[in-house]
Amino acid sequence: MNNVSCALTIAGTDPSGGAGIHADLKTFQELKSYGMSVITSVVAQNTTGVQEILHLPNEMIVSQLDSVLSDLPVHAFKTGMIANTEMMEVILEKITTINAPYVMDPVMVATSGDALIHVDARSYLREHLLPLTTIVTPNIQEAEFITGNTIESLSDMQDAANQIVYKHGAGAALVKGGHLREEAVDILYDGNKIHTFTSERIHTKNTHGTGCTYSAAITAYLSQGIPLPKAVDKAKRYVTAAIKHALPLGKGNGPTNHFAPRMDEARQ
Ligand SMILES: Nc1ncnc2c1ncn2[C@@H]1O[C@H](COP(=O)(O)OP(=O)(O)OP(=O)(O)O)[C@@H](O)[C@H]1O
Numbered sequence: 683m684n685n686v687s688c689a690l691t692i693a694g695t696d697p698s699g700g701a702g703i704h705a706d707l708k709t710f711q712e713l714k715s716y717g718m719s720v721i722t723s724v725v726a727q728n729t730t731g732v733q734e735i736l737h738l739p740n741e742m743i744v745s746q747l748d749s750v751l752s753d754l755p756v757h758a759f760k761t762g763m764i765a766n767t768e769m770m771e772v773i774l775e776k777i778t779t780i781n782a783p784y785v786m787d788p789v790m791v792a793t794s795g796d797a798l799i800h801v802d803a804r805s806y807l808r809e810h811l812l813p814l815t816t817i818v819t820p821n822i823q824e825a826e827f828i829t830g831n832t833i834e835s836l837s838d839m840q841d842a843a844n845q846i847v848y849k850h851g852a853g854a855a856l857v858k859g860g861h862l863r864e865e866a867v868d869i870l871y872d873g874n875k876i877h878t879f880t881s882e883r884i885h886t887k888n889t890h891g892t893g894c895t896y897s898a899a900i901t902a903y904l905s906q907g908i909p910l911p912k913a914v915d916k917a918k919r920y921v922t923a924a925i926k927h928a929l930p931l932g933k934g935n936g937p938t939n940h941f942a943p944r945m946d947e948a949r950q
């Protein structure tokens with residue numbers, strides 16, 4: 683495998699294995715990209731919520747980034763949880779040197795409702811990191827924060843996706859409507875046109891880490907040179923299968939099933 687595609691995630695941890703760095707690396711592996719990770723914060727969390735957070739010193743984050751960037755290729759990268767403004771500043775300085783697609787999951791709160799980033803950092807993320815992205819993947823709540831508008835319909839989602847590109851400078855915006863309607867509809871504006879991705883809505887409480895898994899799948903496909911709308915289409919299929927076969931583990935919202943495509947293939 684001389685032409686292996688390398689994908690990097692910069693995010694927080696989840697010892698219960700369903701979200702954060704762990705979801706990202708499992709997804710990269712399942713989708714056949716070589717996974718690499720830089721840890722921002724160590725998060726004691728599980729399917730029921732977040733118990734404790736330890737932020738790594740900024741020098742250690744920079745040091746991890748230097749270790750990866752001085753030695754290995756990066757064909758696409760993503761950011762997830764970046765807890766505060768200072769951390770965002772040092773990460774920004776390093777990622778501007780990477781010449782590869784950038785997927786931002788603008789993580790603000792966990793599925794459990796626990797806050798994962800400092801309130802002030804949300805504005806920094808919008809003003810300074812967002813313009814660097816190839817694609818940003820907000821859920822409704824995150825898109826409402828970025829645009830300052832309420833989102834209640836598909837047409838509101840389209841307006842938000844447009845605004846996030848034109849007004850806030852993202853390369854493309856994928857607004858996820860998982861929580862909005864009977865179908866799970868996501869809207870992508872790629873700077874040229876609106877694309878709509880629809881899947882059945884799966885009635886399950888096991889949705890811990892869906893956002894991480896989805897953005898990691900987009901990153902994996904972009905690392906393989908697959909162009910944007912197609913990468914999102916394939917990632918949407920992957921996350922839908924992962925939710926459909928979600929694992930009833932833990933006492934709260936169980937994790938998505940990163941093996942899911944193999945289970946579907948095995949049945950065919
Ligand atoms: N119950 C569901 N059935 C089918 N698809 C879903 C369901 N819930 C979410 N999705 C889809 O999963 C993907 C992830 O979106 P979601 O809105 O859950 O992300 P998120 O809120 O960022 O996740 P997280 O809780 O990990 O932060 C989207 O494509 C969304 O449409």
Ligand SMILES: Cc1ncc(CO)c(N)n1
Nearest residue numbers: 694695701702763792891
């Ligand atoms: C570390 C981390 N990033 C993102 C999420 C959002 O699901 C989470 N629960 N934990």
